[in-house]
Amino acid sequence: xxxxxxxxxxxxxxxxxxxxxxxxxxxxxxxxxxxxxxxxxxxxxxxxxxxxxxxxxxxxxxxxxxxxxxxxxxxxxxxxxxxxxxxxxxxxxxxxxxxxxxxxxxxxxxxxxxxxxxxxxxxxxxxxxxxxxxxxxxxxxxxxxxxxxxxx
Amino acid sequence: xxxxxxxxxxxxxxxxxxxxxxxxxxxxxxxxxxxxxxxxxxxxxxxxxxxxxxxxxxxxxxxxxxxxxxxxxxxxxxxxxxxxxxxxxxxxxxxxxxxxxx
Numbered sequence: 001x002x003x004x005x006x007x008x009x010x011x012x013x014x015x016x017x018x019x020x021x022x023x024x025x026x027x028x029x030x031x032x033x034x035x036x037x038x039x040x041x042x043x044x045x046x047x048x049x050x051x052x053x054x055x056x057x058x059x060x061x062x063x064x065x066x067x068x069x070x071x072x073x074x075x076x077x078x079x080x081x082x083x084x085x086x087x088x089x090x091x092x093x094x095x096x097x098x099x100x101x102x103x104x105x106x107x108x109x110x111x112x113x114x115x116x117x118x119x120x121x122x123x124x125x126x127x128x129x130x131x132x133x134x135x136x137x138x139x140x141x142x143x144x145x146x147x148x149x150x151x152x
Numbered sequence: 153x154x155x156x157x158x159x160x161x162x163x164x165x166x167x168x169x170x171x172x173x174x175x176x177x178x179x180x181x182x183x184x185x186x187x188x189x190x191x192x193x194x195x196x197x198x199x200x201x202x203x204x205x206x207x208x209x210x211x212x213x214x215x216x217x218x219x220x221x222x223x224x225x226x227x228x229x230x231x232x233x234x235x236x237x238x239x240x241x242x243x244x245x246x247x248x249x250x251x252x253x254x
Contacts, residue, residue: 015175022205040205040236047207051174096244105181105216109208109244116243 001077003070005031010066013058013082015051021067022046028069029076032139041117042076042137048110049080049133056100057084057130076137078118083130090123155183164193169202172210180210184217196221197253201232210237211244218249229253 007028011017022043029042046067053065068079087093094115099108114135115121124132153170166187172180188196198214200206214228221228230252233241241247 015173018173018175019171037235043205044207044236044240047173047205051207051209054174105212107208107211107215107244109211109240112243113208113240117239 001072003072005071008066008068010064013054013063013065015054018047018050021050025067025069025078032071034139038139045114045117045135046078048114052110053082053084057082074139076139078135080133081126083126083128086125086130153179157187159193162194164191164196165199166196167199167202171205172203173207174209177209177213180213188217188221196226196228197231198228199231200237203237206237206240208240211240211246214246214250
């Protein structure tokens with residue numbers, strides 16, 4: 001994939017950084033001129049992935065969360081990486097309402113939300129431990145629409 | 153994040169203002185429970201018109217409050233969610249336990 005622009009951010013797995021992470025990714029994606037709906041979808045998916053790092057990947061310590069974003073003319077690819085405890089059964093983790101923390105009022109819907117708000121979701125074991133979440137979304141860019149004459 | 157409470161007749165209105173995520177979840181739980189625990193109202197309405205962001209952590213918070221109020225037979229209703237919060241509620245079938253009202 002030939003990306004026209006890329007960025008990486010790294011931050012501590014503190015819940016206070018969730019707002020920063022989703023806003024930073026959204027701000028970076030704005031150059032594709034996405035709709036407000038698309039931006040909110042992206043913000044929500046990033047928030048879910050970072051929550052997983054804060055709550056599940058590093059349950060007892062503060063670790064590092066890395067987010068990489070790559071843009072093409074019409075797509076956003078987001079990779080959220082941690083070096084935490086990882087997930088043994090990736091298929092099971094994706095099931096709606098499945099949670100390992102039943103006593104904590106957890107919905108178990110994080111991956112389901114990411115999957116439905118983005119166009120694709122892949123989970124990989126991170127080499128050296130932890131999880132890698134890869135999400136993509138096609139942007140119905142206003143610029144693209146204008147160029148193709150769909151929308152003046 | 154801010155919770156505002158008002159009582160109109162036998163209904164407790166709780167408006168959630170701000171962003172509900174992992175960072176604000178504990179505060180929201182405590183603030184909602186403070187209003188819910190001793191309420192004499194017959195029903196509760198969560199007004200989400202000022203809730204600018206929510207992810208699935210918010211669903212966990214809602215389910216927790218629902219369970220507590222169900223023990224006392226006090227129903228909770230959802231009002232004025234944004235388009236994306238509405239999407240999350242539908243996706244998680246939340247309206248089956250907390251119906252949406254206008």
